[in-house]
Amino acid sequence: MTGASILLDHVTKRFPGQVKPAVDGLTMEIPAGKIVMFVGPSGCGKTTxxxxxxxxxxxxxxxIVVDGDDVTEMNGDTLRRGIGYVIQAGGLFPHMTVATNIGIVPKMLGWDKARIAARVDELLELVSLDPALYRDRYPKELSGGQQQRVGVARALAADPPVLLMDEPFGAVDPITRLRLQDELLNIQDELQKTIVCVTHDFDEAVKLGDWIAIFNEGAQLEQYDTPERILGDPASEFVENFIGSGAGLKQLTLTRVEEVGLAEAVVGNPGERAADVLARVAEAGHGHAVIVDDRRRPIQWLSRRKLGRLDVISDVPDPKLPVVGIRATLNDALDTMLVSSAGAALVTGRRDMFKGVIDVQTVMDAITRSQTAAVLESDQAPVGLNTGMFQVQASAASAASAASVDSVAEAADELAADTRAAQ
Ligand SMILES: Nc1ncnc2c1ncn2[C@@H]1O[C@H](COP(=O)(O)OP(=O)(O)OP(=O)(O)O)[C@@H](O)[C@H]1O
Incomplete structure (x- = not known):
C-alpha cells in the first residue's frame, strides 16, 4: 500500500500543569507519498x-484526518497497527529475535506463520540484511545501524501507508547514518509511503525531506516549504538563524550523487583469477577494479598493485569500503571520501548494487558549476544592478593610477552603459 495524506486540523495539546500548550492550534497538511521533516529547537513540540x-x-x-478518515475517535490500538513507528535505536524488544520483532504486528493481525516468515525475509532483504544471517539473531547481536534497519523493517511489516520516525538515526555513527539515510530514500523510491520524521539534524532534513516544517515554540510553523526554498528564501529571521551561517555550503546538500557524472569502473568477481582482472584494468587504463558479489554489490576495491599480488579474487568483503548511495548528497560523498582518504567513493543504487565511481574532482566541478550559476543568477536579478555599479566603481578606481580623471569617468560611463544594455 502506498502513502496516505494526513491533515492536522487546528490541533492543540495541553499537558497537565503546563502554562503554554506544547502544540498550539496547529493546522498542516502532509501530502500522500512524501517525506516531511520536522525540525525546530528542543522542546518546540515536534515529538508531541x-x-x-x-x-x-x-x-x-x-x-487528525488520515486518508480522509477522522482518526481522533478511532480505537488507538487499531490505528497504531496501520501506522509504522520507528524510534531511536530501533526500539526493538531485547528478548525477541529479529524475526519475532519484525513479525509482531502481522501476528497481531492474525497472519499465518508461513506468511509472516515470508514477509520477514522480504523485509530483511529490503533493508539490506541477509535473512539467513540475521533472522534468528537477538538485538544485542546486531550493530546500532543493523538494529535501526530492523526497526524500519518492523515498522513496515504490515505495509502501513504512513511511517512515523522520531530521530530514527540519532544513535548511530555519522557514516552509518549517511548509509541509513540513503537506504531510506531507496526504500521510499520503491514504496512511496507518507513519512513524517523528526530530526535534530538540519542537513538530514534537507537531504531526506520533500518538505521541511520548521517549528518554533508551541509548534508554531515558521516555514513549511521545500528544502530549496527554505535555503534560498528563509521566511523569517528565526528560520535564518535556525539554518545557520553555512547556508551556502548547505546548497551542496541539495545536489545528489545521481545528478553528477559517475566514472565507470572495471568490475571483477570473487573466484576470478586476479591476473585476468588486472589485464582488464590495464586495458581500460584504470588504476583499480571493483569486485562485486553475485548481486552486484561491491565488496572490494583493488589497486593494480594489490591485484598483482593476488592469485584468485576472494569473496571476503572489505568492511572499510568507501560507499555512498546514488541518492546521497555531494556533502555525504565528500565526507565518505575524507574518512576513507581514498579521494573517491563507490556509488551504489537500489539494493546496494554498484553503479560507478565518484571522485573529489567531480564534486569540485559540481561546486564550481553551482557557484557560477549563482553568480549568473545574481547578475540577472535586480540586486545585480547594485553589484554591477559597485564593480564599475571598483574597476574605475584601479584604473585611476594609470589614467586621467576624465578617462576614468569615461570608462565608468561606458561600463555603466554596458550594464544598462545588458539588462
Ligand atoms: N508528558 C508530558 N508531560 C508534560 N509536559 C510534556 C510532556 N511531554 C512533553 N512535554 C512538554 O511539551 C513541550 C514539547 O515537547 P516535545 O517533546 O514535543 O518537544 P520536541 O520539539 O520534540 O523536543 P526535543 O527536540 O527536545 O525532543 C516541552 O515543553 C515538553 O517539556
Missing amino acids: TLKMINRLIEPTEGR
Whole structure:
C-alpha cells in the first residue's frame, strides 16, 4: 500500500500543569507519498505533534484526518497497527529475535506463520540484511545501524501507508547514518509511503525531506516549504538563524550523487583469477577494479598493485569500503571520501548494487558549476544592478593610477552603459 495524506486540523495539546500548550492550534497538511521533516529547537513540540498522529499522545483539541478518515475517535490500538513507528535505536524488544520483532504486528493481525516468515525475509532483504544471517539473531547481536534497519523493517511489516520516525538515526555513527539515510530514500523510491520524521539534524532534513516544517515554540510553523526554498528564501529571521551561517555550503546538500557524472569502473568477481582482472584494468587504463558479489554489490576495491599480488579474487568483503548511495548528497560523498582518504567513493543504487565511481574532482566541478550559476543568477536579478555599479566603481578606481580623471569617468560611463544594455 502506498502513502496516505494526513491533515492536522487546528490541533492543540495541553499537558497537565503546563502554562503554554506544547502544540498550539496547529493546522498542516502532509501530502500522500512524501517525506516531511520536522525540525525546530528542543522542546518546540515536534515529538508531541508526531505522537498525536498515531495517538500515542491524545490531542486536547482539533482533528487528525488520515486518508480522509477522522482518526481522533478511532480505537488507538487499531490505528497504531496501520501506522509504522520507528524510534531511536530501533526500539526493538531485547528478548525477541529479529524475526519475532519484525513479525509482531502481522501476528497481531492474525497472519499465518508461513506468511509472516515470508514477509520477514522480504523485509530483511529490503533493508539490506541477509535473512539467513540475521533472522534468528537477538538485538544485542546486531550493530546500532543493523538494529535501526530492523526497526524500519518492523515498522513496515504490515505495509502501513504512513511511517512515523522520531530521530530514527540519532544513535548511530555519522557514516552509518549517511548509509541509513540513503537506504531510506531507496526504500521510499520503491514504496512511496507518507513519512513524517523528526530530526535534530538540519542537513538530514534537507537531504531526506520533500518538505521541511520548521517549528518554533508551541509548534508554531515558521516555514513549511521545500528544502530549496527554505535555503534560498528563509521566511523569517528565526528560520535564518535556525539554518545557520553555512547556508551556502548547505546548497551542496541539495545536489545528489545521481545528478553528477559517475566514472565507470572495471568490475571483477570473487573466484576470478586476479591476473585476468588486472589485464582488464590495464586495458581500460584504470588504476583499480571493483569486485562485486553475485548481486552486484561491491565488496572490494583493488589497486593494480594489490591485484598483482593476488592469485584468485576472494569473496571476503572489505568492511572499510568507501560507499555512498546514488541518492546521497555531494556533502555525504565528500565526507565518505575524507574518512576513507581514498579521494573517491563507490556509488551504489537500489539494493546496494554498484553503479560507478565518484571522485573529489567531480564534486569540485559540481561546486564550481553551482557557484557560477549563482553568480549568473545574481547578475540577472535586480540586486545585480547594485553589484554591477559597485564593480564599475571598483574597476574605475584601479584604473585611476594609470589614467586621467576624465578617462576614468569615461570608462565608468561606458561600463555603466554596458550594464544598462545588458539588462
Ligand atoms: N508528558 C508530558 N508531560 C508534560 N509536559 C510534556 C510532556 N511531554 C512533553 N512535554 C512538554 O511539551 C513541550 C514539547 O515537547 P516535545 O517533546 O514535543 O518537544 P520536541 O520539539 O520534540 O523536543 P526535543 O527536540 O527536545 O525532543 C516541552 O515543553 C515538553 O517539556
